[in-house]
Amino acid sequence: MKTEEKTNMPRIRIAVLGKINVGKSALTVRYLTRRFIGEYRSNTDLLYRQTVTVNNTPLEVEIIDVSGETRDSTFPLEQVQWADACVVVYSITDKQSFEYAMEALENFQKLRPVSAVPVTLLANKADLEHLREVEELEGRTAAIQNGCQFFEVSVAENSADLYQAFEVLVNECRCLQGNTNNGHHKSRKFSVSKMIGTLIGSNGKNGTISNQSQQHTQGGTVVVCQKSDLHRSRVLKRRQNFTATASL
Numbered sequence: 001m002k003t004e005e006k007t008n009m010p011r012i013r014i015a016v017l018g019k020i021n022v023g024k025s026a027l028t029v030r031y032l033t034r035r036f037i038g039e040y041r042s043n044t045d046l047l048y049r050q051t052v053t054v055n056n057t058p059l060e061v062e063i064i065d066v067s068g069e070t071r072d073s074t075f076p077l078e079q080v081q082w083a084d085a086c087v088v089v090y091s092i093t094d095k096q097s098f099e100y101a102m103e104a105l106e107n108f109q110k111l112r113p114v115s116a117v118p119v120t121l122l123a124n125k126a127d128l129e130h131l132r133e134v135e136e137l138e139g140r141t142a143a144i145q146n147g148c149q150f151f152e153v154s155v156a157e158n159s160a161d162l163y164q165a166f167e168v169l170v171n172e173c174r175c176l177q178g179n180t181n182n183g184h185h186k187s188r189k190f191s192v193s194k195m196i197g198t199l200i201g202s203n204g205k206n207g208t209i210s211n212q213s214q215q216h217t218q219g220g221t222v223v224v225c226q227k228s229d230l231h232r233s234r235v236l237k238r239r240q241n242f243t244a245t246a247s248l
């Protein structure tokens with residue numbers, strides 16, 4: 001089965017991380033397919049790949065959904081090193097998930113400037129107001145202090161802001177890529193070990209993700225992703241510059 005692709009299309013890699021059960025998988029699937037998957041158990045990282053059109057430009061978006069189960073409280077360094085941008089998710093109903101997110105933001109600060117990836121802090125489950133343990137202001141303040149974007153959303157209720165969160169990140173990445181590559185995207189290979197599913201949203205139509213965000217997707221893939229797969233891609237290149245400051 002073909003698991004590697006060469007394309008000249010601009011590519012954006014996003015890592016979605018956060019404590020267990022905060023809605024990382026639901027968020028990723030919602031962004032890419034507009035669907036909400038209520039129960040989505042996974043004890044391994046998953047890599048989603050999909051073509052998304054943003055501002056009339058087709059982009060290959062790869063999102064690694066970092067499983068909360070495979071790590072205890074460890075910062076997923078390899079996945080972050082692989083990514084162009086990161087979404088740190090917590091649930092407004094789970095104070096511990098907020099604390100985990102704060103630790104993650106601290107770790108991002110330690111990694112700068114060697115790995116200055118754009119980061120968005122995303123507070124999920126805003127529909128569960130009656131169970132709220134984290135005030136919106138706490139999240140917003142933390143985001144300001146850490147120089148990142150902040151959105152409070154409900155993936156279950158399909159908040160428009162969740163699309164905006166990704167769109168802002170993608171645009172930021174495009175700007176950075178424009179600066180570093182002089183406008184020319186460097187095509188990179190990515191290998192995966194095992195295909196577990198294909199064609200998200202392949203119902204015969206190229207599903208429109210969001211009217212609000214003017215963004216479109218085409219059928220995509222989802223694969224199990226092992227850390228060793230990330231090692232084979234750009235991680236090893238970055239690691240050489242990385243070890244000096246990565247005291248996590």
Ligand SMILES: Nc1nc2c(ncn2[C@@H]2O[C@H](COP(=O)(O)OP(=O)(O)OP(=O)(O)O)[C@@H](O)[C@H]2O)c(=O)[nH]1
Pocket residue numbers: 018019020021022023024025026027037038039040041042066067068069124125126127128153154155156157
């Ligand atoms: N009420 C509500 N429930 C949500 C929302 N987003 C996700 N959930 C639920 O939260 C639970 C966990 O969602 P997942 O997407 O599996 O969470 P995860 O962070 O990927 O979990 P792990 O992969 O185990 O780390 C599921 O039961 C979802 O249906 C939301 O916005 N509102």
